[in-house]
Amino acid sequence: MAVERKKTMTKEIMNQAIVDSFKKLNPWVMIKNPVMFVVEIGTVITLLLSLAPDLFGTTEVGRGYNIAVFLILLFTLLFANFAEALAEGRGKAQADSLRKTKSDTMARLVQRDGSYKEVSSTSLRKGDLVRIEIGEIIPSDGEIIEGLASIDESAITGESAPVIKEAGGDFSSVTGGTRVASDFIVVKVTTDPGESFLDRMIALVEGAKRQKTPNEIALTTLLAVLTLIFLIVIVTMVPMAKYLDVKLEISTLIALLVCLIPTTIGGLLSAIGIAGMDRVTQFNVLAMSGKAVEAAGDIDTMILDKTGTITFGNRMASEFVPVNGLIAKDIIFTALQASVKDETPEGRSIVELANKLGETWQADSYQGAEVVEFTAETRMSGLNLADGKQVRKGAIDAIKKYVAAMGGKIPSDLEAITNRIAKAGGTPLAVAVNERIYGVIYLKDTVKPGLKERFAELRAMGIKTVMCTGDNPLTAATIALEAGVDEFIAEAKPEDKIAAIKKEQQEGKLVAMTGDGTNDAPALAQADVGLAMNSGTMAAKEAANMIDLDSDPTKLLSVISIGKQLLITRGALTTFSIANDIAKYFAIIPAMFILAMPQLQALNIMNLASPESAILSALIFNAIIIPLLIPIAMKGVKYRAMSADKLLSRNILLYGLGGVVVPFIGIKIIDMVLHGLNIV
Numbered sequence: 001m002a003v004e005r006k007k008t009m010t011k012e013i014m015n016q017a018i019v020d021s022f023k024k025l026n027p028w029v030m031i032k033n034p035v036m037f038v039v040e041i042g043t044v045i046t047l048l049l050s051l052a053p054d055l056f057g058t059t060e061v062g063r064g065y066n067i068a069v070f071l072i073l074l075f076t077l078l079f080a081n082f083a084e085a086l087a088e089g090r091g092k093a094q095a096d097s098l099r100k101t102k103s104d105t106m107a108r109l110v111q112r113d114g115s116y117k118e119v120s121s122t123s124l125r126k127g128d129l130v131r132i133e134i135g136e137i138i139p140s141d142g143e144i145i146e147g148l149a150s151i152d153e154s155a156i157t158g159e160s161a162p163v164i165k166e167a168g169g170d171f172s173s174v175t176g177g178t179r180v181a182s183d184f185i186v187v188k189v190t191t192d193p194g195e196s197f198l199d200r201m202i203a204l205v206e207g208a209k210r211q212k213t214p215n216e217i218a219l220t221t222l223l224a225v226l227t228l229i230f231l232i233v234i235v236t237m238v239p240m241a242k243y244l245d246v247k248l249e250i251s252t253l254i255a256l257l258v259c260l261i262p263t264t265i266g267g268l269l270s271a272i273g274i275a276g277m278d279r280v281t282q283f284n285v286l287a288m289s290g291k292a293v294e295a296a297g298d299i300d301t302m303i304l305d306k307t308g309t310i311t312f313g314n315r316m317a318s319e320f321v322p323v324n325g326l327i328a329k330d331i332i333f334t335a336l337q338a339s340v341k342d343e344t345p346e347g348r349s350i351v352e353l354a355n356k357l358g359e360t361w362q363a364d365s366y367q368g369a370e371v372v373e374f375t376a377e378t379r380m381s382g383l384n385l386a387d388g389k390q391v392r393k394g395a396i397d398a399i400k401k402y403v404a405a406m407g408g409k410i411p412s413d414l415e416a417i418t419n420r421i422a423k424a425g426g427t428p429l430a431v432a433v434n435e436r437i438y439g440v441i442y443l444k445d446t447v448k449p450g451l452k453e454r455f456a457e458l459r460a461m462g463i464k465t466v467m468c469t470g471d472n473p474l475t476a477a478t479i480a481l482e483a484g485v486d487e488f489i490a491e492a493k494p495e496d497k498i499a500a501i502k503k504e505q506q507e508g509k510l511v512a513m514t515g516d517g518t519n520d521a522p523a524l525a526q527a528d529v530g531l532a533m534n535s536g537t538m539a540a541k542e543a544a545n546m547i548d549l550d551s552d553p554t555k556l557l558s559v560i561s562i563g564k565q566l567l568i569t570r571g572a573l574t575t576f577s578i579a580n581d582i583a584k585y586f587a588i589i590p591a592m593f594i595l596a597m598p599q600l601q602a603l604n605i606m607n608l609a610s611p612e613s614a615i616l617s618a619l620i621f622n623a624i625i626i627p628l629l630i631p632i633a634m635k636g637v638k639y640r641a642m643s644a645d646k647l648l649s650r651n652i653l654l655y656g657l658g659g660v661v662v663p664f665i666g667i668k669i670i671d672m673v674l675h676g677l678n679i680v
Ligand SMILES: Nc1ncnc2c1ncn2[C@@H]1O[C@H](COP(=O)(O)OP(=O)(O)OP(=O)(O)O)[C@@H](O)[C@H]1O
Pocket: 305, 306, 307, 308, 342, 344, 346, 347, 374, 376, 379, 380, 381, 393, 394, 395, 396, 427, 428, 429, 468, 469, 470, 471, 472, 492, 493, 494, 517, 519
């Protein structure tokens, strides 16, 4: 991961946040947060009262008191704005450094006649072909259509080891802003200017398009309703006080209102959400929305693609096995015929191995042949030769059906051969010419390390893992065991992956899907949380609502924790914020009415120095609790893997009880300080 990304709060971010706290005082910005908007109106009124104390009728309080209330309210606003600005800070800094990557580069446009023309990268459009040589920056997102190169993606992923990208298959997509570290490639541009992966990434980390999540909207509404209720209560106090012949000062009423409305959570709410998204980014995961992150917190089932997700996906031919009565040469030659025109990494590795074993095939011998490209639907590929021969290779069950349809027989030892390969976790591909099966190709792949432990953690959280693969059941079973997933679905076509997700969703479960291939794209879109591997195709990355830049499917585990933590943090701070009111009643109500009703002295359990000191102390506590809680809002409350019930009761105890007790102590201390300094 990039060093830059790990950097926590720098001085620049702090300074910028202070400046932004003032900018965010703009009422048009503030109105999106109803609780703090009410505080802002109160701030303006107390400012006017500071300038002209008699503005709303005669008053008994001095100008100094009004100024004090005004200043504390102003700081309440600034503290809340600071929390939000600070949460935004790291993302903004990261966006700035990404923007530098985006600087305009020259591109070598391939023209119709095959010649090159130097153009600016900003003029590239979908469908343009560009050639990129060693050392050059890739000018736009695209698919490699020619060549194989190692690509330095550190500008985007922070990972310094270059990755191999090649035409065909699931590793053909390249991202604008990354660099070709070896060889050359020809790329077909897939995005228009302004819509590139880097553009989207900048908007994401910057939070430019941040939308409130449904959960956040619900909480904001609740807080607005609470604010309205307190507003009504305070307004009805005015005639009541008149009846009791108590003089209530406007600034005191405003102070009471601000103390009682949920300013703590109101001030920290957006910071909690932004910081949560930022934490996801620190894990090198790009989440398109906060909604997706929160959904991750509630996931029940996780569906994973095998090749390229659970395994590294560089399936390589390692052996050719002839069936009954045939010699090695037959199977090697037919496998080669079936693969010469197959541009997938699997196809190329077959050609390579056949060449290494001394088998070649002249280009002109497939004159007039028709290429049958691999699709996830047919799970076969091959050639229809000019002489009528149909050469195919593919998944065992697909080839079996294919030859059976032509009236062919299944060799008696096919099963034993495929079982041996599958039991070793390899992918067997059968090779056939017309109705005759010649043998099996052994494709080898490697399971990514460390998966078992992390899937065990998911299991402990009650999350079921299901591997969904186009491969045969035996290979699937072996890899499933090795990776430690709970269940697997084999011989799955793209629509089977969607069906598996829909089935879970119909049972009321929230489903996450991880995948890398174009054939995974519909399933990634269907899932509640779709996590695409950055190594995968553009189609997968576009369909998903999260992208893991490190291409690690178990990264979902971190996102799940962050999602849960987000929801818990909001709940905890809301509880704390509302519980705070109890102490404030005890501080302010006696202070307001004590002259008219000396019996209220019984409520003055905090024994505060004077009515004015009581009100100002409560208001000061109300303001400084916001910056004091910023660390919790930013880091999130500690999340431990325990049952939801246990977690809830623990948090209610901690933040509910704490919310009642802490302000009693805090207000008393502030009162003592104010009194000790002779301020009131
Ligand atoms: N180039 C190819 N030519 C012929 N058959 C192939 C080729 N590549 C893969 N296959 C066969 O098709 C099956 C499904 O292909 P693919 O790997 O794309 O599916 P998938 O659903 O993404 O599954 P996976 O979990 O393995 O990624 C493979 O298991 C293999 O048997």
